Amino acid sequence: MEQNEEKNTNTTNQEEKITSEQPKNKSTSQLIWSGILGGVISAMIVVLLFTTDMIPINEKVGGSSASTQTNEAETESPRIINTIASDNADVASNIDEASKAVVSVLNKQQKNIWAQSQEAGAGSGIIYKKENGKAYVVTNNHVVEGAETVEVVLKNDEHVEASVLGADALSDLAVLEIDGSKIDVIAELGSSGDLQIGETVIAIGNPLGMDLSGSVTRGIISGLERSIPIDTNGDNQPDWITEVIQTDAAINPGNSGGALVNADGKVIGINSMKIARQEVEGIGFAIPSDSALPIMEQLEKDGSIARPFIGVSTASLNQVPPQYRDQxxxxxxxxxxMVVADVESGSPADRVGLQQFDIITKINDQEITSILDLRKYMYSETSIGDSIEMEYYRDGKPQTVEMELTERNK
Known part of the structure; x- marks a missing residue:
């Protein structure tokens, strides 16, 4: 009897053990099947996105778009930039409203005399002002460069012809004018002077063209007052340094000219470029609003930027052709x-007697070894009407001359 009772007890214990393990095994099975089902659903979603062209299979970042360019704290109290706005347009007061003021900009060019103008590239732009029946859009110079005609595409997909009022390669800014009758929202410009590293920002634009228009990406301010050398004339040599805001918010081809906004929806930068190398991720740049505003106003008014003018074309020593180096x-x-290649007739340089093959070495004791040095000093440290002292060499002998800077004749 005792043996039978012991046997029955063991059997009961085994049954209880099995019973207690069943929920655990069932839970594990459910997890496995849930994981498999989740993977299948994810795969189906990815396939659906590709087959519906929501994700272009052959899309390459940095193609032939006019907006692709691979091409970076004030000690005083920050100056708040008031919105340039009037008439009956509402001022954007949040991210959703700010996105309504960001438009697509189409660069259209004629490939041959027999064909109509076709889209050669697409970028973004910001409607920043409405006045007297007109609306004004700021974008990048490289977005509209070389265009036969320019079109702005509004949020309702309506195409509006745009006039380029002015463009500036050095600042990479351009101002467009469009019919303002259908413009209801304009962007509010904020001050970039009070930005803090780590502050949240949002990039708004049209990456890869119209199909993804109005995309919004979020990031932070990664750096302020970054100095980035750029090539403005296509000779693969830096000839200008631009001061930019660095951000890790995604800025892709087509975002150029779009808005970088703060948490309040105020535009504090104009997206301009990114570093596009395989080993680099999340390094984009925007033109600070404080730097952009006076240029925008001058382009809108005069169509160009007035800068001090010497009147010479120059080349670095290593760019001089071999047959001329004995000069x-x-x-x-x-x-x-910098070797003087040519002197413009009637210019300040011509009036003081500069000649071809003179070598400019200093301006106001500032050493000049490249076009970058020359432009940076001239455009940052001098103004139209200033007198400068230039040191140059002719036939191996130093010469010094006083020169009054003027504005280039239009």
């Missing part, structure tokens, strides 16, 4: 300079 003589202790 250049410099002392051994002079490391470099």
């Amino acid at each position: 250049i003589t410099l002392p051994e202790d002079i490391e470099g300079g």
